């Protein structure tokens with residue numbers, strides 16, 4: 001399916017970074033991890049963030065997701081400026097509006113798959129939308145594993161629990177830092193397929209950091225970072241086109 005403009009409905013920005021900089025350390029040891037990055041993540045769009053190791057991908061994601069502070073610039077989730085929030089409000093915003101999928105699945109070992117999936121909502125005191133929960137569980141194919149604990153699940157199944165957990169509360173935006181990095185290619189393809197379906201069919205917004213051109217090809221758009229700056233972007237990426245583009249970084253070598 002190609003993206004066609006939706007007539008009569010403005011494309012809404014789910015998250016936006018403006019002139020975002022993040023500097024670690026001081027003096028000699030100072031590292032500019034992000035150098036005045038401006039980027040929009042539109043609603044119902046699947047964006048991949050790529051770039052060499054150390055280019056600032058995780059830092060960008062963590063700053064936009066409200067998991068890390070930044071040195072200057074601004075970040076908006078929906079209409080909310082993160083810089084204007086107190087710690088408590090930020091925690092609440094993260095809980096209510098943002099879903100996370102990390103490479104380490106971050107599942108609680110003592111809880112079942114289902115309990116892990118609904119945990120963020122339980123903590124927030126929110127009742128899961130039952131029908132939605134069933135849809136998500138069906139989509140990730142965990143129906144007959146719901147009573148299992150993480151240790152009784154394969155890596156791919158654990159990652160699917162993490163995906164379901166991120167989707168279950170219908171967050172405005174889901175961030176994933178190499179969400180398929182630990183998976184074999186088949187499990188990885190499944191998880192990426194769910195993410196793409198959640199964008200196409202459910203209007204979910206997804207931002208994913210990846211090193212893998214095949215994974216990036218599931219996205220609607222790839223944003224390329226190098227040395228803390230956005231250097232290019234690509235719409236409707238194919239793995240070949242992404243691979244080609246990444247070659248220039250290898251040719252130049254790393255600066256750090």
Ligand SMILES: Nc1ncnc2c1ncn2[C@@H]1O[C@H](COP(=O)(O)OP(=O)(O)OP(=O)(O)O)[C@@H](O)[C@H]1O
Pocket residue numbers: 024025031032033051052053054055056057058059060256
């Ligand atoms: N806590 C920290 N203290 C000092 N420097 C840091 C810290 N975290 C990250 N950096 C530096 O900031 C830069 C960007 O790091 P970041 O983790 O965002 O890169 P990345 O693109 O996610 O890399 P990778 O692909 O290896 O995960 C790097 O040069 C890194 O060394």
Ligand SMILES: [Mg+2]
Pocket residue numbers: 057058059
């Ligand atoms: Mg990283």
